[in-house]
Amino acid sequence: MYDAILAESITITGHGGDAIEAYAARPMRPGPAGGVVVIHHMPGYDAPTKEIARNFAVHGYNAVVPNLYFREAPGASPDDAAATARAAGGVPDDRLVGDVAGAVAYLKGLTSSNGKAGTIGYCSGGRQSFLAAVSLPLDAAVDCYGAFVVGTPPEGMPLKVGPIVDKTPQLSCPLLGLFGADDQHPSPEQVAELEKALQEAGKTYEFHSYEGAGHAFFSVNRPAYRPEAAMDGWQKIFDFFGRYLA
Amino acid sequence: MCTYLTEKIAISGSAKGGSGWFRVTDGSVYFDHPVHAPYGHTLNIDFLAPAQGPSARVAVELSAESARALMKAIEAVLDSAPPGLE
Numbered sequence: 001m002y003d004a005i006l007a008e009s010i011t012i013t014g015h016g017g018d019a020i021e022a023y024a025a026r027p028m029r030p031g032p033a034g035g036v037v038v039i040h041h042m043p044g045y046d047a048p049t050k051e052i053a054r055n056f057a058v059h060g061y062n063a064v065v066p067n068l069y070f071r072e073a074p075g076a077s078p079d080d081a082a083a084t085a086r087a088a089g090g091v092p093d094d095r096l097v098g099d100v101a102g103a104v105a106y107l108k109g110l111t112s113s114n115g116k117a118g119t120i121g122y123c124s125g126g127r128q129s130f131l132a133a134v135s136l137p138l139d140a141a142v143d144c145y146g147a148f149v150v151g152t153p154p155e156g157m158p159l160k161v162g163p164i165v166d167k168t169p170q171l172s173c174p175l176l177g178l179f180g181a182d183d184q185h186p187s188p189e190q191v192a193e194l195e196k197a198l199q200e201a202g203k204t205y206e207f208h209s210y211e212g213a214g215h216a217f218f219s220v221n222r223p224a225y226r227p228e229a230a231m232d233g234w235q236k237i238f239d240f241f242g243r244y245l246a
Numbered sequence: 247m248c249t250y251l252t253e254k255i256a257i258s259g260s261a262k263g264g265s266g267w268f269r270v271t272d273g274s275v276y277f278d279h280p281v282h283a284p285y286g287h288t289l290n291i292d293f294l295a296p297a298q299g300p301s302a303r304v305a306v307e308l309s310a311e312s313a314r315a316l317m318k319a320i321e322a323v324l325d326s327a328p329p330g331l332e
Contacts, residue, residue, distance in 0.1 A: 043281060073300035079281045083292050084300040087252065087274050214286075222279065223286050 004028040005057040007050070012106045014066060015098020021067040021074070022103065023050050025057035032114035034139070034245030035107025037100055038065040039121030039128045041216070042090070044082035045069060048221050049122075059238060061245065062107050066099045068128075089160040090124065093131060100132040116245045118173065120237065121146060122218060127161065133175060134167040140244035142176045142237055145215050147185035150193045168197040174204040176240040178233045180213035180226070208236055252276040261293040261304040268302055270295050280307035289313035 007025040014020040023045070027033060036056045040049040045067040056063035068091050073081035085091065104117045118140035121129030126146020133141035143149065150165045175198065179191050186194075191209060198205045210217065210229035217226040218233060253275045261270045272294040280288040288307040295302040308316065324332070 043279060076300040079305070080300045080303050082281075083274065083294075083303060083305065084296075086276070087254065087292075087294075216279065223284060224279075 002029060003058065005054060007054050007057065010064075010106075012064070012066060012102050014070075014102040015095045018071065020070040020099060020102070021045075022106070023053055023065040023067070024063070024106075025050075025053040026062045026110070026112070027057050027060055029060070029112070031110075031112030033060055033062050033110075033112045034114055034241065035104070035110070035117040036061045036063045036241065036245070037103040037107065037117065037119045037132070038063055039096075039100065039119060039125035039132070040065055040068060041121075041123035041125050041219070042082065042086065043123075044078035044085070046078040046082075048219065051220075052120075055234075061241065062110055062112060064103045064106055066103045068096065068099060071095075091128070093161065093164075096128050097132060097135045100128070101136055104136065104138070114246075116140075118142070118241060118245050120144065123147070123216060127164070130171075130175070131164055131167075133173055134164065134170040136172065138173040140173050140176070140241055141171075142178065142240065144178045144218060144233070145180055145183055145186065147215075150186060150190040150197075165194055165197050168194075168203065169201045171198070171201065171203050174206070174240070174244050176236060177205065177207040178218075178236065179207070179209045180215055180217050180229065181209045181211045182214040185215060206236070206240065208233070251278070257293070259293075263302065263304045268295050268298060270302075270304070272296055277310075281305075283307035283309070285309055 005027050010022050010024045011019050012022045038053050053063040053065050069081040069085040073084045107117045116139040119129040119132045120142035122144045126143040127149050129141050130143045130149050148161050213226040213229035216224040217229045255273045257273045260267050270293045274292040276290050290307050293304040
């Protein structure tokens with residue numbers, strides 16, 4: 001099978017018409033292909049996140065990672081950009097939705113697009129994937145251990161986000177949630193609360209919590225990496241996107 | 247977890263980064279995932295000059311034990327400095 005991919009930095013139109021940096025990875029086959037917006041974790045638009053995008057391309061999806069910190073830190077290294085965004089309290093919710101909308105428009109505008117697009121996000125990006133899915137018409141969304149979908153940041157945290165579980169009735173697509181049983185943000189109780197909200201709203205969802213895994217178990221370059229959970233998680237992701245995006 | 251727990255302080259001094267010395271005006275102290283150190287969480291300190299952009303940053307990521315040792319060492323040195331030098 002012809003398996004070439006093309007991965008490159010591009011510019012897309014994000015929230016408010018802003019030109020922002022993004023990283024695209026696409027299979028070099030004519031299509032049709034589903035599209036995946038990869039929402040990076042709090043540590044930023046980094047090399048492991050770009051590798052995730054390339055992995056989706058290898059599996060036949062058009063993928064794009066918007067650099068959510070581009071406005072604060074254009075051209076800075078990912079760690080410096082993340083430090084700057086962190087000091088500013090994170091990415092505003094409305095800006096995130098606008099940037100994901102721009103990334104979806106880019107994916108659907110590709111000649112190889114099958115007209116479908118979904119999101120996947122990690123850490124703060126997990127919450128943002130859910131946020132995008134309750135704010136935009138999507139075909140699938142994956143939330144990997146997103147904190148504060150349920151629950152409020154503890155007193156003293158400068159993070160400018162609040163819970164968004166009340167928006168569950170507006171969820172536009174099936175949701176896959178992947179969590180670590182040892183994580184405290186989100187805690188197993190918060191995951192259960194989100195699941196209850198999805199059930200009450202009659203939404204299609206699939207949740208998996210991994211024993212022996214905590215937060216960030218997909219992060220291959222961090223001590224939190226849990227190979228068994230991550231490998232099973234990748235299978236679940238490809239199965240889920242295979243049903244709703246392919 | 248991503249704690250976002252951050253103490254910000256105004257500082258005055260200099261730090262040496264990738265492109266040489268620069269005046270620092272701000273400091274961030276936080277306990278969160280490190281970028282490089284081999285721990286789940288570290289005490290991170292950023293010495294910053296925001297007016298010069300995000301890259302004007304000298305960062306350290308220390309184990310909690312190291313950070314506490316550093317804190318004591320700084321206090322000990324400052325406390326034993328001859329009066330009138332501060």
